[in-house]
Amino acid sequence: MPELPEVETVCRGLQKILSKQPVLRRVELRRADLRNEMPLLKLQSLEGQKVLAVKRRAKYLIFETKKGLLISHLGMTGSWRVESAENMGKHDHVVLHFGSSLRLVFRDPRRFGILDFKKSLSEPPFTEMGPEPFSDEFNVDYLRQQLKKRASPIKNALMDQRVVVGIGNIYASEILFEAGIRPQRRSGQLKAQQLQNIIDKTREVLERSIVAGGSTLQDFVHADGEVGEFQDQFKVYGKSKENCSCCGQKIRSQIIAGRNTFWCSKCQG
DNA sequence: CTGAGCACCTGAGGGC
DNA sequence: TGCCCTCAGGTGCTCA
Numbered sequence A: 001m002p003e004l005p006e007v008e009t010v011c012r013g014l015q016k017i018l019s020k021q022p023v024l025r026r027v028e029l030r031r032a033d034l035r036n037e038m039p040l041l042k043l044q045s046l047e048g049q050k051v052l053a054v055k056r057r058a059k060y061l062i063f064e065t066k067k068g069l070l071i072s073h074l075g076m077t078g079s080w081r082v083e084s085a086e087n088m089g090k091h092d093h094v095v096l097h098f099g100s101s102l103r104l105v106f107r108d109p110r111r112f113g114i115l116d117f118k119k120s121l122s123e124p125p126f127t128e129m130g131p132e133p134f135s136d137e138f139n140v141d142y143l144r145q146q147l148k149k150r151a152s153p154i155k156n157a158l159m160d161q162r163v164v165v166g167i168g169n170i171y172a173s174e175i176l177f178e179a180g181i182r183p184q185r186r187s188g189q190l191k192a193q194q195l196q197n198i199i200d201k202t203r204e205v206l207e208r209s210i211v212a213g214g215s216t217l218q219d220f221v222h223a224d225g226e227v228g229e230f231q232d233q234f235k236v237y238g239k240s241k242e243n244c245s246c247c248g249q250k251i252r253s254q255i256i257a258g259r260n261t262f263w264c265s266k267c268q269g
Numbered sequence B: 001c002t003g004a005g006c007a008c009c010t011g012a013g014g015g016c
Numbered sequence C: 001t002g003c004c005c006t007c008a009g010g011t012g013c014t015c016a
Helices: A004-017 A040-044 A140-147 A154-159 A169-179 A192-211
Strands: A024-029 A053-057 A060-065 A068-073 A079-082 A092-098 A103-107 A114-118 A251-256 A259-264
Touching (some): A004 A053, A004 A060, A004 A079, A004 A192, A024 A040, A040 A114, A140 A154, A140 A192, A154 A169, A154 A192, A169 A192, A169 A259
Antiparallel strands (some): A024 A092, A053 A060, A060 A068, A068 A114, A079 A103, A251 A259
């Protein structure tokens, strides 16, 4: 489900909900594992701690306390929301109990999500990640260095979290459409100006999506239950057989990097 | 080292 | 209504 804009939207919602720095009273695991087994004892070591901030790094949410970090990845179908005890469903796997009977519930039908404990950001998986797309580190020199020896399509590189974080299958197609570059173009063959264009459009597309509250395809919801609106601004994703809004050409699709990929063969060279 | 393919899991939607 | 198939915002493993 969620790429950077969706995770950022959830993060901002949680920040707001937890802005009074409430105390994490109890971590309740309603099953032992998601994608991985969850470290119950380490997570319980955070009980009694104030949540000082909710942050995002890549597609991870980070609940920060003085004693360590509770980190959460939404996988494909994960969501956090405020929910009462009466409305629990079978895919509600974790409950964070706060003071004032506030309950944050993690729902994840496919269980590709992650809930884990980390002492700090200077351990994996954070040490394996590329720069944030909005950071100065994500610049032409860096990107050229990363891509110069890659024979794989630029779409693969954009989705590689070691190159730059936060871009997944939807935004890779949307970014490359805006940049006017075909997803199957060889990474190492792109010119500096094209790389700069990719950087600019990455930021522009992600920013526009954050403003729209992310994209809701099936089940993405904010912590307050609202849905995202950016899917209404998609130019190519999911639009095979429709016509390009820019030139009228039929949008094409193909499996690239193992996932369905969309582009306009006239607008993208 | 890279890249391709598959595995993990459930639910929605289409075709019959 | 129901069955069977395909597909879905991610990532990490194995194999060539």
